[in-house]
Amino acid sequence: MILVTGATGNVGRCVVRRLAQAGERVRALARDPSAAGFPAGVQACTGDLSAPESLAHAFEGVDRLFLFTPASGTGSIARVAREAGVRRVVLLSSAATQKADPRINPIAARHAAAEAAVREAGLRWTFLRPDSFAANACAWxxxxxxxxxVRAAYPDAQRNPIHEDDVAAVAVAVLLDAAHDSHAYALTGPAVITQAGQVRTIAEAIGKPLRFEVLTREQAxxxxxxxTPVEVAERLLDYALKSVATAPAVTDAVERVTGRPARxxxxxxxxHAAAFV
Ligand SMILES: NC(=O)c1ccc[n+]([C@@H]2O[C@H](COP(=O)([O-])OP(=O)(O)OC[C@H]3O[C@@H](n4cnc5c(N)ncnc54)[C@H](OP(=O)(O)O)[C@@H]3O)[C@@H](O)[C@H]2O)c1
Structure with a gap:
């Protein structure tokens, strides 16, 4: 049995669907699963990652865990999971662990702490470190x-956006094959695109012209x-500004793990055109 946390989120929802389609036994955790609409055959389970001790019931009969990085407490979650019989964890971490200083970047700090906690818990692990999600464009x-x-700062900021279902495809491949144990995968989309380019691409997808109104950093x-805490917004703006001059790297990890190029x-x-009309 595989437990998927963050199961109502962008990535987790796709992980649940893919595992169910593959015929795997899946339990999906959410704080309110009644509204989640999980696919037929998926066991819905109520649970809160901020209360690790309450999760023992969710781990019963589970050997593999897809773990959404919580705000804190990953060590306790990993310990409860291991005591309940979980053997392997696939952690939805972040490229920020490699690209930012955890002493000043709360996103890097949260994910680096979670990776360390999973390693220290004595579980077999694989870390997924996606860079920017394409789904961040939903904010527009x-x-x-x-x-x-679209009103945003830095229209020439460069991204390597990854489709959430490509992150999920990697997660499922990893959950189903222990050969990925002790690997960390830097996940990106297949190409770099500027924010202004993303807006033009959405305009093409919905068949409607869109304007990009440039905000100052203060306005953004x-x-x-x-x-969103101000220090998180500050670091995201720093990252965007840096990417104007230096494009983020593109990796082929999606293709290497799944056998299919990233979208x-x-x-x-x-x-996602329907979200923009
Ligand atoms: N956005 C990016 O560019 C980017 C890049 C790299 C890494 N990441 C990382 O990816 C993660 C976001 O993934 P996502 O977009 O798939 O998620 P999302 O759409 O933001 O959804 C959040 C999910 O986490 C669950 N959740 C949150 N707090 C919880 C709690 N206390 N107990 C139980 N469940 C809880 C929510 O479940 P409920 O139904 O219970 O609310 C929901 O399923 C973050 O850790 C982020 O740092 C993001």
Whole structure:
């Protein structure tokens, strides 16, 4: 049995669907699974990653775990999992562990701490370290739908956006093959594209012209999504600014692990066009 956490999220939802399609026994954890609409045959399970001791029931009969990195407490989750009989963990980590300084970058710190905790728990592990999610463009959906505009800083910031279902395809390949134990995979999309290029690509996918209104850094900070701490928004803007001059690397890890190349941002935009109209 495989337990998928973060099962209602961008990646976890695709992991659940792919495992169910592969005929695997899957349990999907969410704080409120009643609204999740998991595929037929998937066991829905209520649980909160911020209360690790309460998760023992979720781990019963589970040998493999897809773990969404929680805000904290990964060590306790890993310990409870190991005591319940879990053997292998596939951790949804982040490229930030390799690209940023955990002393000043909270995203890097959270994922680096989770990787260390999983290693130390004595579980077999594989770390998935995606760079930018294509799904981050969903943050533009509201103003695209209402006003045909994207407001952001640094239109020439370069991304290597990865389709969430490509991260999931890697996760499933890894969950089903222990040969991936003790590997960390840097995951990216197949090509670099600027933010302005992403907006043009979405415009093509929905057949509607879109404007890019350039914000100053201060305006972008003030307009950060509700719930995003200012220091996280600052580091994301730092990352975007740096990428104007230095393109992020592109890796072939999706193809190496799954046998199929990563999907282009244009494909992601077509797959998600309905979110922008
Ligand atoms: N965005 C990027 O560019 C990027 C790049 C690299 C790595 N990452 C990492 O990828 C992860 C985000 O993945 P995603 O986009 O697939 O997720 P997401 O769409 O943001 O969804 C979050 C998921 O986590 C679950 N969750 C959150 N807190 C929980 C808790 N206390 N207990 C149980 N479940 C909890 C939510 O479940 P509920 O149904 O219970 O709410 C939901 O399924 C983050 O760790 C992020 O740092 C993101």
């Amino acid at each position: 959906a509201d103003t695209i739908r209402r006003e045909g505009v 900070l003030a307009a950060r999504p509700a719930g 282009a941002f244009a494909q992601w935009a077509r797959d």
